[in-house]
Amino acid sequence: MDRVAGNEFFFPALIPHELLEESGRDKVDVLFTAKPHDYFLGFTHEEVITDVVRNTIKSYKQLPFLGYQIQTKFRNEPRPRGGLIRGREFLMLDAYTFDRTEEDALVAYKKVRESFGRMFTRCGLASIAIQADSGAIGGSLSEEFMVLSEDGEDTVLRCSVTGYAANAERCEAIPVPAEPADTEVPAMEEVSTPGVKTIDVVSGFLKVDATRLIKTLVFVAPDGSPVVALVRGDRELNEAKLGRTLGGPARLAEPAVVERVTGAPVGFAGPVGLPASVRIIADREVATVRDGVVGANKADAHFQHVLPGRDFPEPEYLDLRTAVAGDQSPIDASGVLYTQRGIEVGHVFYLGTKYSSSMRAEYDDVDGTAKFFEMGCYGLGVSRTFAAAIEQHHDADGIVWPITIAPYAVTIILVNPADPAQTEAAETLYSDLLAAGLDVLLDDRIERPGVKFKDGDLIGVPVKVTVGKGVADGGTLEIGLRRDRNSKQAVPIADASAHVLGLVKQLKDEIQANVDTHVV
C-alpha cells in the first residue's frame, strides 16, 4: 500500500449512526449496533473516510489521495462458517481512493488492484482477478481476487480459450436458441393442469421439455412496483443481474402480490394477458421459445403452443439468466465456459461519486467549481487470506506455510533434551538464528521424537532442523524444507546457521520472483 502512496489510518471501530444515515447504509442488515450510544460496529469505512476527507481535502491540489487501514471488521453474517473463512469478526485491509476525474479514479483503481495482486503473490498465493458484482457496496466496476481451491465457497466461470474469469452472478450468459426459428406454432390453447405448479411437474405432466417452458417470476422492484421476469424453464434467474437492470436489489414478491398482479395463485403465473402497466422483462433466450408453455394466470391452468410476440407483447429482452458451465464464452465465441471453485480474498470497486454525492464531499477544482470526489474502495480479507493460504499449501501431514507469512521461519527439533551436546548445539543455533533476525521455534519438550516430528509437520514451519544423533556421530545437524521430506541433508554444526539462512533466502527469492513476474 505504501508503494502506491497510501496513507495509513486507524479509524474508530465505532461508527456514529448519523454518518451511515447520510449514505443510507444505516439499514444494512449485517450491522451490529453498539449500546448504550447510537453507534454501529464498523463493517467497512467508506462513510468514515469520506467524512475525514471532506473535512480535510479542499483543493484539487491535494489529490489524488489514498487512505487505508488494517482493522477488525464486524458483520453479523447470517451463517459464519469455515473457521477463519467467514466469521462475524475478521481482519480486513480496507483502502479508499479519492480523485478528481473518472480517469484518475480508474488509474488509482488499477494501482490498488495491482498492489493487491502483489500482496497475494507475496503471501505465496496463486490468485486471479475476476469480473464481479458490486453488491451492497455499490459502484459500477468491480473485480474479486480469488484463490482457487477445491474447498472454496465461490464458483468461478472461466473461458477455455482466453482464460477470462467471472463470478457466476456477473458472467454474461450467451443465449442458446430453444427451438429453430422456422417452427410452425399452432394456435395457443388452454390446458387444465390441476395442482401442477412447479417446472418439473409441469414438464412431466404435459410431457414438454423444460426448455420450452417459460418460467414467470414476480418481483418487487426497489421502488415498490411489481416486475415480471421471464426465463426459460431449465434456467436460473440471476437476481444480481435483475437488480442491475432495476437499479437496486429486487425481492421475490410474496404470494399476495403475485395474486394481485397475475390474478392467480403462485405456480400459475404467465406473461399472457397481464395488465399493460406491469413491466415485463425476459432473458434473451425466451425470445427463441416458439412453442412454449406458460401459466394461464388462473388456478390449475396453463397455456400451450405459446409464441412470444404473438400471444403476449414482446417483453424487454436482457441477459437475466445465470451462466453455467458449457455455455459459450462471452469473450471468445470459440471458447466454452467451465467452472472452478475459489475463495474470495479481495474485492476492488470503482465507486464513482456514490458516497461523495450522498455525503456532499466536495473539493474545489481547477476552474474554481465544487465537485464531488471520484472514489474507489478496496477490501482485502487478511484473516481469510491466511485460511486460503492453508487451503492452497498443505499436505497429509498438515500445513506447509509460505515463508512470507509463516509464524516461524525455522523450527529446531531437539531430539533428546537429556543429551548435553545436542542441547548445546540446538540452543546455539537457536540464538544465532534469532540474532540473524529470524523467528525460530525450538522444540525442546521432553517427548518422544515421533511426537515432535509430527507436531512440527502439523504446524508447518517452512525450514526444519533436527538436532539429534548426528551431533555425536559426525557433528552434524539435519536441515531440510517442510514441503519436501527428501530435501533434508546433514550439515556440519559450524555451517548450520549459514545453511538455514540460505534456505530461508531461497524460499523468499522464489516468492519474490513470482511477485516480479506477476501480472494480474
Add this chain to the structure above:
RNA sequence: CGGGGUGUGGCUCAGCUUGGUAGAGCGCACGGUUCGGGUCCGUGAGGUCGGAGGUUCAAAUCCUCUCACCCCGACCA
C-alpha cells in the same frame, strides 16, 4: 428465515431402531517397557447421557416442548 443433522467422562465417538446394571479409543494419573516419525503392557480416576415435562415397574433409548451447536441455501473480505 428455509432444509438436514448432532448433543453421552477433558476430546472424538459407539450404544437409541427392538426401553432392563452407561461403553470404546485418545488424553490424564501410577508402575514397567521403549527411546529418530504419534512405543508397548498393566492398573486407576473420571459421565445425574444438553434442559424441562410426559409414558412406563423401568428411559441415554419412546413421546411433547425447549436450548445449543454443525452442515446445505439466501449474504459476503
